[in-house]
Amino acid sequence: MKDKYLNLVEQSFDWPQDEFRIEDGNLFFNDIPMMDIISQYGTPLKVTYLPKISSQIQRAKRLFNVAMAKVDYKGSYNYCYCTKSSHFAFVMQEALKNDIYIETSSAFDFNLVDALVEEGVINSDIHIICNGFKKDTYIENIAAKCNAGWKNVIPILDNMAEFEDLDKSINSSCNLGIRIASEEEPKFEFYTSRLGIRYSDIVPFYKEKIAKSKKFTLSMLHFFINTGINDNAYYWNELNKCVNVYCDLKQINPDLTSLNIGGGFPIKNSLAQDYDYEYMTEEIIAQIKHICDRRGVAEPDIFTEFGTFTVGESGATIFQILDVKQQNDKERWYMIDGSFMTTLPDIWGIDKRFILLPINKWNEQYQRVFLGGLTCDSEDYYNAEMHANAIFLPYTRGRKDSEPLYIGFFHTGAYQESIAGYGGIQHCLIPAPKHVIIDRNAEGEYTTKLFSKEQSYKSMLKILGY
Numbered sequence: 001m002k003d004k005y006l007n008l009v010e011q012s013f014d015w016p017q018d019e020f021r022i023e024d025g026n027l028f029f030n031d032i033p034m035m036d037i038i039s040q041y042g043t044p045l046k047v048t049y050l051p052k053i054s055s056q057i058q059r060a061k062r063l064f065n066v067a068m069a070k071v072d073y074k075g076s077y078n079y080c081y082c083t084k085s086s087h088f089a090f091v092m093q094e095a096l097k098n099d100i101y102i103e104t105s106s107a108f109d110f111n112l113v114d115a116l117v118e119e120g121v122i123n124s125d126i127h128i129i130c131n132g133f134k135k136d137t138y139i140e141n142i143a144a145k146c147n148a149g150w151k152n153v154i155p156i157l158d159n160m161a162e163f164e165d166l167d168k169s170i171n172s173s174c175n176l177g178i179r180i181a182s183e184e185e186p187k188f189e190f191y192t193s194r195l196g197i198r199y200s201d202i203v204p205f206y207k208e209k210i211a212k213s214k215k216f217t218l219s220m221l222h223f224f225i226n227t228g229i230n231d232n233a234y235y236w237n238e239l240n241k242c243v244n245v246y247c248d249l250k251q252i253n254p255d256l257t258s259l260n261i262g263g264g265f266p267i268k269n270s271l272a273q274d275y276d277y278e279y280m281t282e283e284i285i286a287q288i289k290h291i292c293d294r295r296g297v298a299e300p301d302i303f304t305e306f307g308t309f310t311v312g313e314s315g316a317t318i319f320q321i322l323d324v325k326q327q328n329d330k331e332r333w334y335m336i337d338g339s340f341m342t343t344l345p346d347i348w349g350i351d352k353r354f355i356l357l358p359i360n361k362w363n364e365q366y367q368r369v370f371l372g373g374l375t376c377d378s379e380d381y382y383n384a385e386m387h388a389n390a391i392f393l394p395y396t397r398g399r400k401d402s403e404p405l406y407i408g409f410f411h412t413g414a415y416q417e418s419i420a421g422y423g424g425i426q427h428c429l430i431p432a433p434k435h436v437i438i439d440r441n442a443e444g445e446y447t448t449k450l451f452s453k454e455q456s457y458k459s460m461l462k463i464l465g466y
């Protein structure tokens with residue numbers, strides 16, 4: 001009878017997939033036997049598979065370079081990593097092996113840059129794109145680098161007042177960017193993004209302020225669509241408007257050379273996902289070239305700031321099913337040994353879905369379940385996938401079973417720690433999981449390292465003032 005969990009997956013999706021396969025009923029993630037990791041470290045557990053970070057960066061570089069070659073695009077492609085998606089040292093160190101730039105969001109990013117310089121990971125040649133609304137300390141940190149001769153630090157103006165602030169603090173020549181305030185998607189609660197300068201203000205502001213400055217050169221135009229790079233009329237319309245503003249500016253400012261299209265490349269959040277990366281990249285590059293040709297303007301160097309795409313697919317979050325609670329005829333809860341709200345806050349905050357798979361028991365029968373977190377909050381649950389309004393997992397009787405069921409949420413490597421407040425107070429004092437880094441050595445064998453232990457009561461009580 002074909003009613004094993006494995007059969008369900010085989011009938012529903014293309015299987016196996018690049019990063020997932022099964023051997024003897026157990027899951028391999030990027031060829032790592034996840035049951036071995038669990039046997040060594042236990043759960044709850046966060047995992048980062050470092051090689052994925054480099055392979056994603058190389059993949060994007062390939063996609064853009066191929067797209068450019070296809071239409072004989074004259075500009076270059078430049079990959080920036082947006083640090084806010086994961087600031088961890090091991091992530092930065094891995095990403096920076098790939099000849100990339102970085103994008104900063106706030107003052108402390110520069111302390112992080114200093115630490116990387118001290119470790120010899122980067123030097124003052126690194127390109128730093130400084131985004132975000134800039135408080136005094138952020139302006140001071142940017143200015144300190146420019147005044148110390150870092151030539152490739154590019155502040156992106158979020159608003160016009162920042163120009164005066166930078167002018168007061170920076171005393172050397174400096175390249176600048178302007179962020180365009182894009183229109184929000186029609187279903188959003190606002191019309192125009194609060195981030196950036198409105199379309200209609202950009203050319204007059206350039207003429208009135210930047211063009212008259214001896215210090216500043218406007219070299220980059222930036223825009224970011226927060227719903228991501230998607231094949232819909234809204235995205236193409238915003239791209240079109242932005243490239244036209246680029247052409248307007250370029251015609252009066254020959255120093256403008258770069259168009260930064262921000263982040264927003266998606267990752268796989270479902271085994272059913274079929275995002276066509278080649279098509280999207282080729283279409284972006286072809287459209288930019290087409291508009292520039294029509295306007296008689298040289299095509300810009302392209303910058304991207306992919307955060308989720310860089311680091312998301314490197315992460316996994318593993319739980320054990322502690323027990324099963326049958327709360328009525330239909331609702332069967334599998335209780336995890338952690339919390340969704342505090343370990344994967346996007347599930348609760350923005351109803352985000354990740355790839356959910358059992359780690360073991362793929363040869364068992366399956367059933368529909370609800371997943372419950374350990375906090376007392378009624379919102380601490382997970383009960384739907386990207387492609388289906390239900391979840392199915394292999395049978396377990398919870399604590400009555402000699403072998404527990406383990407489950408994994410995959411591609412959880414972006415934003416979750418910074419939103420949850422890594423190492424801080426947790427809801428109901430449920431400790432943060434341990435974190436293990438997986439890498440590969442020169443022989444291609446995998447290696448593991450414990451980055452942080454499960455959070456202790458001492459660390460929480462200290463923060464609480466006990």
Ligand SMILES: Cc1ncc(COP(=O)(O)O)c(C=O)c1O
Nearest residue numbers: 082131263264265305306307308
């Ligand atoms: C200016 C800017 N660039 C890049 C990103 C990264 O976006 P993503 O993680 O979707 O690639 C963000 C995310 O908020 C952003 O605000």
